Amino acid sequence: MARGRLHVLLGAAPGVGKTFAMLEEGRRLRELGSDVVIAVVESHGRPATEALAAGVDAVPRRMLEPTDLDLEAVIARAPQVALVDELARLNAPGSRHERRWQDVEALLEAGISVLTTVDVQHIESLREVVEQVTGVRQRETVPDAVLRAADRVELVDLAPSALRDRLAAGDVYPAERIDAALSSFFRLGTLTALRELALLWLADEVDSALAAYRAEHGIHGRWDARERVVVSLTGGAEGETLLRRGARIAARSAGGELLAVHVVSQDGLTRRHPEALAAQRALVESLGGTFHEIVGDDVGRSLVQFARSVDATQLVVGASRRSRLVAALSGQGIGATVVRESGDIDVHIVTHAAAAGRFALPRLGGGLSARRRRAGFALAAIAGPLVTALLVSVRSEESMTSDVLSLQLLVVVVALVGGLWPALVAAVFSGIALDFFFVDPLHTVTIAEPLHALALALFVVNALLVSYVVDQAARRSRAARRSAAESQLLATTAGSVLRGEDALQALVGRTREAFGLASVRLVADEPAGTVLAADGDPAAGEPSESVRVGGRAALELRGRILDASERRLLGVVATQLDAAIEHRELSATASELGPLAHADRTRSALLSAVSHDLRRPLASAITAVGGLRSTEVVLTPAEREELLATADESLVALAALVSDLLDVSRLQAGALAVVLDDVDIDDVILPSLDELGLGPSQVELDLAPDLPSVSADAALLQRVVVNILANAVRFSPPGRRVRVATSAFGDSVEVRVVDHGPGVAADRREEIFVPFQRLGDTDNLTGLGLGLALARGLTEGMGGTLEADDTPGGGLTMVVSLRPASGRMDP
Template sequence: MAEGALRLPRMSTGALGWKRRAAGFAVALTCGPLLSWLLYALAHEETLAANVLAYQLLVVIVALIGGIWPALFTAVLSGLTLNFLFLQPVFTITIASPTHALSVILYVASAVLVSWIVDQAARRARVAERAAAESELLATISGSVLRGESAAQALVTRAREAFHATGARLVGLDGALIAADGEPTWDGRSVSVPVGAAQTPRGTLELHGTRLGVSERRLLTVVATQLGAALEHAHLTEAAREADALAAADGVRAALLSAVSHDLRRPLAAAVAAVGGLRAAGVSLSDDDRAELIATADESLRTLSDLVADLLDVSRVQAGVLAVSLAALDAAEVVLASIDELRLGPDRVELAFAPDLPPVSADPVLLQRVVVNLLANADHHSPPGHPVRVETRAHGDAAQIRIVDRGPGVPADRQQEMFAPFQRMGDTDNTTGLGLGLALSRGFAEGMGGTLTPEDTPDGGLTMVVELPLARQQQQQQQSMREDGA
């Protein structure tokens, strides 16, 4: 039994258990003859009263140990011994006068009275112990329900221990096991009680290897009620948790729809306005105006196409169906191509390439999009006069592309929020897109077998580290996988 287990005392028909009664009979059968031998060895006419008191003391001791039946046996046995050994004529059992008969009756009556008092005291002590154990059990299970900490399992364990069962289990209405403790003993002794209110039952509590009296069944009903309350508490807690999750999801969904509708509506409206202007003006537009409207429509449609492509890409990343074509690439060439795409001059980018860096294993299109996104973010947040620094270096069996800026940085406890879709980290500039750049960058990096992690730049700023496996390391892994498959 576990430490601190609470067991209810058994309520038997007698106040004292069979072990106490057996001990009382053993004391009577052992000490009675010894006392008789001692008193007979010291006997003379003036010791009769002392002999009677000695036997009376033995009866009291036996009553204290074993209760009424051993004491009554001792009183009768000692009375016969007194008559046989110490009353004239000796060695015979006779009652010569009514006085002797009255003495024997009073002697037995006193023994019965003492043993009855002992029996009642023991009974009340047992009842008090039982009441204290029941109170402690009820306090324990009530505390378990209030705390809500695995209350069902705690109550099932307590019930098994308290009711002396070999096993206990809580079964739901669908037959599913909710909690169990101990090993059930299928010996025909079992008790089942419904759990929960009569109108809304939630299961059944089963106790195996025990039989319960009326008072114990009444207490078990209380335990079952508390179990029902615990299950109801757990059900309500789970419902509240689901409601919170749904509320959060609704909030995210509303923010997502708001961001998408706003960011898609802007280039779409610009394109529609430009095309409408071209159609309405006809031939009255000058060449410069027509070229400006066409450029506006072209730029807006290109922006709209990029936004839709980002949405499709992030859905592919989240669904795990991103198409990746790995090849051996020079990381420095991908960085230079990204700088050219963003048209960043030497005053805005500082390069520090490792001269002997081996080729990396990556998808050229995805890697360039990752670097472009990270460079654009770093350049956007870098203060004037502090160019973005791009480094390449070896790192064990991988290569790193480190993009370092001197901007305001991001607190460590919020750095992972940057990679959530539609997250601009407080940036209210609606020309920066849907906030999918970093989410896509991490998804692309992980799709290529690499990682994208943020670090704090010394002296302020943020460093984004793209780590990719080396091409030779990737080839060795693929060769090993082919060999394992063979």
């Protein structure tokens, strides 16, 4: 009997529509002629789901456990397709199998195809991650192997905000569970994280399926489904540079993958820098990549073979650290091999400090370096005897001219390579060899003829002329390189400053690199000894030189002594440093003046707002009291009562405004007294409603039972709740009640005040917590705009938080989070 096929509908969370999609697919298959039955469907009382299930045949449930799948009944019914909801569900005690996914395996073995559903939080490999995200450990899980063996895994996706709207509308849970769900599992951030987990898990599954398909069909070419960047690590100091470059390349495409590989020899002993490799492995993992070690004697070919095995699209290798001479003697390096063998894989040869050294200015002085002079002497010592022996072996009476020209060419070549002194040595040697081996009498050094002396002189003159030209060319080339390097130094430093780097640090760092110094420090005169910027080894010893920078600092150099030309450039650097110091001082002054100016403008605005808001109740009270004291007008008892009520109301409002102002001042000064104690949330919410005179027609309560006490100041917490409630009631539309709900989430206790008013845009929510802000409130009779600012300040003073969130369907939800009394810590 052929095994049945498994089709899994994967969702990020309950309510995304997995069961609905399963039933729709079942109805579609039935219309196509397949025998489809419902083995078990969990509708959770949703009318739309129950209506859709009504049109599909169902196998009767067990009488004792109606929520379980009756495996024997389904196998006896033997449909072509069985619909099995909630694959991760635990079976009731006494069932054939402990878990529902084991029942599904039995159905598949019986030749019945299964269409089933599962949420991402029930995947075994994601259990720990889901617990970190949601704070809930899952008992019901499905092994990854079961899902990966499925013939088809399909994601049923829904945006987190749309799922919250669906939940608020009652399409997921009953009304009594909505607020608790919104405040815990169905938070926007939690849903977003679960959705990402589902997408990533499915992407890995797609990768596995693609690899299996290519292996099955013998496809070995590269398929650029996504960027895979392989970075070659040798254990050298350049590894960090290469890894960060590879990470940037991988990050340019969505889903890019970073792989680091180190090639060891066949004996496994080639580990020159184990500490560096360990650090680079940690860096790879922190960048989200993976580290691999492979064995191979040919490093370049091994790298390319590994890159092909993982379908790499990019290969990053470091520039060679070998000198040109070593490279010439030892043949092609790793980079050349990789480029030649890479085929359609893009190769990045990345330069680094170990390859070309740090930036340094060329030294002025002699035209040719000591290295070139040594090379010239070596060439004269080796090539002279070889050329002479070759000419002697083919000597004839007619070859004198070619012998002379050959030795002359040797002198010119030595002059080109090594300059004057090697050329003179070669010229003298060539003259003596010419006289000894080619001029009669042979094998004697005799200058009997004036022409012989002239020939030797010509050799020397030619050597002098050629070496002079070579030396001048080298001098001009070095001067040009130095000028270019000086320009590069200044341009790079200016570019660093324009990119936002610290100007002083950039100048000091480039100065140390350019002049090859051990350490450079910029020290201010006032306060004495203050280091403004430093680069290099701090323990480099005493300064070798000190250069004044304007009249306010000194540049201390440690290392070698600079020559005159370098000091001229250092003067330019000192001038730039002086300008940078002046700019820093001006910027500091401006930054100090900026807040003062802002504070002055704020103070003026606050004084204007406060004077306006205080003047109104004060004027009302004065008018009412003046009317009561007047002897010119006879007041009726009703009029007198009205004036007394006006005075009382105005004075109460005035006292509240002054109290809020004083509390804000104490909060800003850090002088507000907070006395923490164990407080029952319910004992604060109910008095807050009484204080505001709010009843069931205006406020709906959803207080969770058995909540732990919180660490709070009862009086201050009541003020927080009163301020938030007053704000919510003011903005709620007529006929819509404000909901006050309490719940425990993670390690905190939450009070949620939910209104269905106009809400606040996400980018402006922080503004509502700023004093004297009244967003969307054009009524000048509603106070100073201190309520929410005070509420947040008081909440934070008690060690809690106050945040604003969207209300699904429109409105604003204020969430007060406090620590349980058992975890109380003094703020």
